[in-house]
Structures are given as C-alpha cells and as structure tokens.
Amino acid sequence: MSAPVSSPLPAGSPHKPLLWLVSLAIFMQMLDSTIVNTALPAMARSLGESPLQMQSVVFSYALAVASFIPASGWIADRFGTRRTFLAAIVLFTLGSLACALSPTLRWLVAARVLQGIGGAMLLPVGRLAVMRSVPRAQFLSAMSFIAIPALIGPLLGPTLGGWLVEAASWHWIFLINLPIGLIGLGAAMRIMPDHYGLRRQRFDLAGYLMLAFGMIALSLALDGASGFDSAHALALLLAVIGVAALAGYWLHAAGRADALFPLSLFQVGSYRIGILGNLFSRIGSGAMPLLIPLLLQVGLGMSPMAAGMMMIPVALAGMAAKRLAVLLVERFGYRRTLMVNTVCVGLAMASFVFVTAHQPLPLRLLQLALFGAVNSMQFTVMNTVTLRDLDMDQASSGNSLLSMVMMLATGFGAATAGSLLSAFGNHLGAHGDGATAALHATFVCVGAITLSSTLVFWQLPENRPHPRAVEEVAE
Known part of the structure; x- marks a missing residue:
C-alpha cells in the first residue's frame, strides 16, 4: 500500500502539542505492555503463586485490548475524540492503581482487564485524532513522530521493570503510571481536539x-x-x-x-493471507516476552534488573533490522522473505533450549540480538503484506482488524505458553532443574507453532514492491 510523499512538519507546527500528547499516551501503553514481564517472578512470590503460572497477568491485558479495539472507533465517532481519549486515560490510570493495590492474583487480573479497556482506546483514538487534525501532506511525518514511543517503550520497559522490583517492589511498575496519567489527563483537557464522525452509524x-x-x-x-x-x-x-x-x-x-469488519476484506488475497499469517506467527512471538524473563530469572537465577537488561539487545536489534526488512523484500519479494524469515524466527525461538547458566555471555547476547532482529523483520513484512492492497474504503476497518488480531495473538501466545509450562511442569517439576527443563520444552513448542505459519505465507504470490511501500507501514 503506497502513499504520497509527505512533507516534514514545520518546527512551529500547531499540531506538535497534539503529537506529543498522543506520543505520551502510546509510550504509557507500550511501556506497560513490556514492564510487567520481568516482574512476574516477584509478583508470584508476593501473591503466593507459581512463577510458571502467571501468564494470566499478561494475556488478560492483551485480551481486553483486543476485545475493545473494535468498539473504540465507533465510541470516538459517537462521543468525540476528546471525551473518549480522556476516559481512556482515566480508565488506564485507575486500572494501574488497582493493579498496585491487588492482594491476590484474581484481583490483579481483573485490574489488568480495566487497564486493557483504557489501553484499547488510547492508541486508536489518539491516531484517529491525528488523522483528522494533521493535513494530509504532513500525515506520514506525523505518524512517524508518534511511532517513536512504540520503539522506546519496549526498550525501556524490561530494564525499568527489573530495576523497580529490586529498588522498591513490583507494585511500582504500576504506580509509575499514575504521574504519567495525571500529566496526560491535564494535557489532554487543553490539547485534544474534539472530532466526531461525519455520519452517525448504528453500532453493530x-x-x-x-x-x-x-x-x-x-x-x-x-x-x-x-x-x-x-x-x-x-x-x-x-x-x-x-x-x-x-x-x-x-x-x-x-x-x-x-x-464491524466486512467480509469483503477477505476477498483481498494478500490481506487474507496476511491476517492468518499474523495470527499464527504472533502466537509464538507473543509467548517470548513471557518466557525469556522467566528463563533468565527462574531457570538461570538472574536478578530482575539483570534479566531486564538482557532484553536490551532484543529491542536494539529489532530497531536496527527495520531497514534490512525493506532491502530483503525489495530483493527477494514478500513470499520468499516471509517464508525464510519465519523459519529463522521459529529456529531462533527453539534455540533457547540451549540457554544454560554455563553459556558464555557474548553468545547469549548474540542469540538474543538475532532473535530480536528476525522477529522485528517478521512484524514489518507481515504488516506490509497485510495492508498493501486495501483500497481507501477498506483501510480503516482493515487496519483495526489487524490491530485486534495482533493483540489477540499476543494473548493467545501468553495463554499457550502458560498452558505448556504448566503441562511440562507437572511432568518435569516446577522448581529447580525441572522448571528449567519445562521452559526449554516450551521454547521448542512455540518455535514449532511459528514454523507452522510458513504454510500460510507459502500461498503468497511472487512479487517485489517498491521499497517505500514497506517503509510506510509501521509496527
């Protein structure tokens, strides 16, 4: 899907405050989606649960976001972007406070659902406000600006989460959202424009x-x-x-x-294949942010802070690999790039079976970086192939469905990883060497799930796009 070349935003653009506000909201959501993972073992000890059975903390949030994304556009059209965005910040902030005060795992899961409802409206409504406020000639520059927090959040999240657990307690990974939420709420009351839908449509x-x-x-x-x-x-x-x-x-x-999502979307071959490929490929990818910190802390005995810092190579390599994805698709086309890269992602996941306490640190860092690189390329190319052939009338609903599938697959991945860990833990043991063996076996299984998605990408036709068509579709 190509777009006209966008002119840069002028330094004194009146839309810059709105872009900063939406960027803050995206940062808050992306930080929260990654900061939790390194704190799960500490949460488990505090709540009296097994660290191998804490997946509900991750998948409840992802499932809540996926479930409410389809309604977010209609709510914003009906009640206005300003009121909807303010309500999203309030719900997300109150959900964060409820998470920090949760005395049991069930309460924590319920609070994560409340957080997810707010998070489901933050990104889509913020993006919608930008779409309706920024001139089309500057739209690509604006979208590139607000995409930066989506890269920085996962980079800081695991390390910040590990540091907060060690310096204070796991409760502070949620309490940190309170000042950010209050600042965002005050700024939104002054900055967020109030756009409504052009025509009233009954909600399905x-x-x-x-x-x-x-x-x-x-x-x-x-x-x-x-x-x-x-x-x-x-x-x-x-x-x-x-x-x-x-x-x-x-x-x-x-x-x-x-x-909500017309079936005519699935008459577009690349969209049909891209959506199914996203769903199955992201199940494995959605399991990894849960599994890697558990392996490092439960399996190798690393501290939360050290485990969080080990995730930095994953994020840095992912950011660096975005441009490589463009070059590979330009050279080899979507089909070959996705089939080969999907195999690489699956093998990279399964390779964590070789991670032990005796593994040299440089080799471990290289393994994490390679996984981050191929996983990032997978996301970039999958998203591009999914959206590239949609016309303007299909773009909004097609993009919303893709966002929903991405979050749903993340939830599926966490739930699948938790079920596999529980099953292997019952046979191999949930502590010590048994827990490490259960984690290793789970890595092999999620790698196999990812490998199976090559059967979906195999159906793509051979073609090579213009490089700009890949560059303009963000994660």
Missing part, C-alpha cells in the same frame, strides 16, 4: 458481542488447558462455544453492509 452490537465472546472464550480455553479433570472439560466447552460464536459472527457479517 450483535456482531461485536459475538466477536468479543468468541475471542474471550477461545483465550480462556487455551489458558484453561493447563488444568486437569473438570478444568479440561471446561476448556473444551469454552473452545467449542468460542468457535460457535466466531462462526455466528461470520454468518452475521455476511448479511450486513455495516458489519
């Missing part, structure tokens, strides 16, 4: 409920698969109900022109 409530219920049921089924006996029966029941709800939405959307 029936379709939304079927879609959201299907996603939630399947996610809970994946998480419940770690149990035994009656829990297995409940997981199977949830899986069947979830599939039925999604099938019901498919039939519902087929007969409506105002469906």
